[in-house]
Amino acid sequence: MTWILIAVGGAAGALSRYAVDVFVTERLGGFFPFGTLLINVSGSFLLGLLFALAMERGVLSPELRPPLI
Numbered sequence: 630m631t632w633i634l635i636a637v638g639g640a641a642g643a644l645s646r647y648a649v650d651v652f653v654t655e656r657l658g659g660f661f662p663f664g665t666l667l668i669n670v671s672g673s674f675l676l677g678l679l680f681a682l683a684m685e686r687g688v689l690s691p692e693l694r695p696p697l698i
Contacts, residue, residue: 631695634695634696653667676698679698680698
């Protein structure tokens with residue numbers, strides 16, 4: 630079951646990254662990859678936040694950690 634959740638999470642992540650990149654590029658133009666920058670910075674922040682909450686506070690169950698983190 631964990632493998633399926635990881636696959637679904639990966640697919641959802643790829644689609645959401647693409648949608649954010651297209652949205653930002655349409656509004657700001659394509660002279661600099663602002664969409665990629667936004668995705669990487671916000672993704673790193675959210676990954677760190679989820680990891681800290683999961684490990685230090687035990688907010689996420691061990692079954693949900695692999696698909697979300």
